Amino acid sequence: MTNKIEQLVIATVGFFWAFLMWFSTAAFSPSIGEFYGLTTGQLALLASSAIWLAPPGRVLAGWAADRIGAHNVFAIILAYSGIMSIASSFAASYNVLFVERLIVASAGISFVVGIQHVAQWFDEHEIGTAEGLYAGTGNAGAGVGALLLPRLYKTNFSDAFLHLGIGALLIAIVYKWRGEPARDIETAQTAKQNASLGDTLFVWTRYAAIGLMLAYAMSFGLEIAMNSWLPSYYTRGFRGALGNLGFTGTAAIQTAAGTFAAVQSFNASLFRPFSGYMSDLWQRKGWTPYPFLSKTQNYSPRVHWLMTALILITLTMIALTLIGLAGILPASVVVLAIFGVTVSFGTGGVFAIVPVLFKDRPGTASGFIGGISTSGGIVYPLVFGYMPNIHLGYVTVALVFFVPFILFYVWAMRYKGDPREHGIGSAHRWLSDDSKPTPLLEVTTNGGV
Numbered sequence: 001m002t003n004k005i006e007q008l009v010i011a012t013v014g015f016f017w018a019f020l021m022w023f024s025t026a027a028f029s030p031s032i033g034e035f036y037g038l039t040t041g042q043l044a045l046l047a048s049s050a051i052w053l054a055p056p057g058r059v060l061a062g063w064a065a066d067r068i069g070a071h072n073v074f075a076i077i078l079a080y081s082g083i084m085s086i087a088s089s090f091a092a093s094y095n096v097l098f099v100e101r102l103i104v105a106s107a108g109i110s111f112v113v114g115i116q117h118v119a120q121w122f123d124e125h126e127i128g129t130a131e132g133l134y135a136g137t138g139n140a141g142a143g144v145g146a147l148l149l150p151r152l153y154k155t156n157f158s159d160a161f162l163h164l165g166i167g168a169l170l171i172a173i174v175y176k177w178r179g180e181p182a183r184d185i186e187t188a189q190t191a192k193q194n195a196s197l198g199d200t201l202f203v204w205t206r207y208a209a210i211g212l213m214l215a216y217a218m219s220f221g222l223e224i225a226m227n228s229w230l231p232s233y234y235t236r237g238f239r240g241a242l243g244n245l246g247f248t249g250t251a252a253i254q255t256a257a258g259t260f261a262a263v264q265s266f267n268a269s270l271f272r273p274f275s276g277y278m279s280d281l282w283q284r285k286g287w288t289p290y291p292f293l294s295k296t297q298n299y300s301p302r303v304h305w306l307m308t309a310l311i312l313i314t315l316t317m318i319a320l321t322l323i324g325l326a327g328i329l330p331a332s333v334v335v336l337a338i339f340g341v342t343v344s345f346g347t348g349g350v351f352a353i354v355p356v357l358f359k360d361r362p363g364t365a366s367g368f369i370g371g372i373s374t375s376g377g378i379v380y381p382l383v384f385g386y387m388p389n390i391h392l393g394y395v396t397v398a399l400v401f402f403v404p405f406i407l408f409y410v411w412a413m414r415y416k417g418d419p420r421e422h423g424i425g426s427a428h429r430w431l432s433d434d435s436k437p438t439p440l441l442e443v444t445t446n447g448g449v
Contacts, residue, residue, distance in 0.1 A: 002180050004121040008134060011114040014074050014175050015138030018107040021085055021164045023142040025050060025101045026228045026261075027149040028157035030235050030254035035155075036094045040236055044385025047228035049098065050105040051377030054224075057109035058374065062116060062367015063200060066191040070117035070363070071179025074110055075172045081107035082168025089162035104161075107168070108224070112370040114138065116363035119355040120182035120191065125280070128302070128352030132276020135347060136269050142227045143265030146258040155251050194361045202430035203358060203365050208419035211412030212350050212357075213369045214405040215306055218313055219346025221376025222397075223268045226343075229381045230261030230336075237390045241329040260333050267340025268347070275348025279305050283352075296416045299356045303413050306353065309345035310406050316342050317398035324391030357420070376401075 025032070026047060033043050064073045084103045091097035114134055122130040153160040182188035203209050234242070234257035247256040282301040290304050297303070316339040323332045350369065358365035379401075384393030415422055 002178065004130075004183065006178065007121050007180060008118055008130060010175055010179055011070070011074070011117045012134050012137045014078060014171055015110055015114045015134065016141040016144075017164075017168055017171050018078065018081070018110040019138055019141030020145045021081060021141075021168060022050065022105050022108040023224075023227045023265075024085075024145050024149060024157075024160060024164055025105065026142075026231055027145045027258055028153075028155070028160065028254070029228075029231050030250055030257065031150075031155040031157055032097075033232075034250045040232070040390075041385055043232045044229070044381050046098070047225075047232065047381040047385070048378045049102050050228050051108075051224060051374050052102060053106040054108050054374035054377065055371050057106050058112045058371025059367040061109045062112040062363040062365070062371065064363070065113045065116040065367075066194065066361065066363035069179075069181035069188065070113045070120070071175055071181055074113045074117070074179065075176035077107060077110045077113065078168045078172035078175065082165040082172065085161050085165030085168060087165075089158040089160075089165070091158075101161075104165075108374070109371070111135065111138070112363065112366040115351055115354070115366040115370065116191070117179070117181070119359070119362040119366075120187055124356055124359070127355050128276035128279040128283070128348070129273060130276070131351045131355065132273035132279075132348045135351065136272025136274075136276075136344065139223070139269035139272060139347075140266060141269075142224075143262040143269055146227070146231065146265055147262040150251070150255045150258045155254070190360060191363060194364070198430045199361055200364050200368075201425075202423075202427060203361055204368055205424040205430070206420055207412040207422050208357060208415075209365060209369060209423075211409040212354060213373045215310055215346060215409050216350045216369055216373035217376040218310055218402050218405050219343050219350065220370070221373045222313070222317075222380060223265075223343045223347065224374060224377035225380035225384075226264055227261070228377065229384050230264060231257045233257075233384065233390065234260045237324060238327075238329050238332070241327070245329075260336065263333055264336045264340040264343075267337055268343040271341045271344035272348040275309070275345045276352050278345070279349055279352035292410055293413050294416055294419075297419070299353055302349065302353045302356070306346065306349035307406075307409070307413075309342060309349045310402070310409065312342040313339075313346055314398050314402045314406070317394045317402065321391050321393075321395035324394070325389070 061073055081104050084100050088100035118130050118134045149160050235253055242253055242256050247253050279302045282305040287301050288295040288304045290307055293303055294300055319335045323335050354365050354369055355362050380397055383397055387393045
């Protein structure tokens with residue numbers, strides 16, 4: 001026998017370890033850079049490569065979770081990434097290491113599998129908090145890696161990769177043994193039956209799904225970019241300030257830079273359950289303050305909460321550039337801490353909406369929204385690394401990417417009718433009669449359903 005709490009714990013532990021493996025390369029980037037003589041641009045490429053397989057991998061993994069069950073897919077991901085992490089500890093050259101760590105980094109595709117798994121066990125009124133607990137605690141793996149791995153292993157990244165791989169194999173066994181796909185057979189069968197090509201194309205062509213995907217690119221895509229980039233940023237952008245604090249030598253600077261980077265990661269992770277709770281709270285209270293967003297959907301307050309998060313993310317990105325140009329290390333860390341909180345508001349806000357809007361296709365929707373959005377983790381570090389001034393990347397990304405993303409989100413979420421009716425083609429075009437989406441309820445003027 002099992003219950004939803006056990007399934008939440010299994011998914012969370014699995015995702016935590018997947019994230020720990022995913023960003024263990026970033027935790028040792030100064031050591032790897034010194035060992036192989038890498039330039040700042042090469043370090044940016046290494047940081048970016050951690051995300052290369054995530055967009056297509058998450059799309060496929062989300063669909064597979066609907067089709068064959070999240071417990072099976074999650075166990076497979078942990079098993080192959082664990083084996084490859086073990087292999088990378090014996091890499092004979094940097095090129096071999098690069099390819100092997102690229103495959104290990106695909107452990108991050110497990111996020112959408114866990115999202116689907118949790119959605120199959122929890123009710124709509126508690127979905128925001130449950131998904132926030134899963135994703136927030138799991139995401140903390142990146143912060144734990146940045147904070148503890150350099151302290152435990154110093155510059156010995158090979159041993160770290162070996163031990164992380166062994167841990168992944170053990171968790172894969174537990175996930176396969178104790179995991180169950182859904183709370184009942186009917187729920188699992190509904191997801192399986194709605195995993196056709198037509199269902200996939202229906203989700204991919206909805207403007208609301210695209211708007212949520214861009215919002216997730218602004219939040220989670222940015223979070224993973226920063227997880228990869230921040231150790232290099234503080235090493236290169238504040239080297240003098242770190243030296244003044246007594247951090248000299250690669251190991252010491254790596255530890256200090258990893259600690260500062262962990263500030264963002266921990267806040268982005270630990271406040272994500274709070275964001276899910278806030279989305280649930282806004283939903284219960286019926287708060288819809290923005291006149292340019294729809295107020296008539298049963299989940300409209302969640303849309304307005306997410307809008308607040310997107311505005312705050314953009315403002316804190318601009319603040320990071322201003323503080324960086326001023327060269328004030330303590331202030332930069334404080335702004336980074338606030339930045340992590342705003343990012344958590346975005347990530348938690350998105351996936352408090354997705355399982356509600358696409359409850360018949362949770363894996364397919366999570367794969368698309370959580371997958372394509374990770375492309376930001378590829379693009380943003382390249383912008384950061386190749387700017388003429390290392391501090392200018394943040395404001396550039398905010399103005400060039402985030403402002404248009406917000407405008408599209410507003411445009412996609414403005415409809416008073418069912419937003420799933422709006423997209424490229426209709427439900428009649430993509431779906432068979434027996435897989436049409438369940439109509440959404442509208443809220444009353446006092447915020448009730």
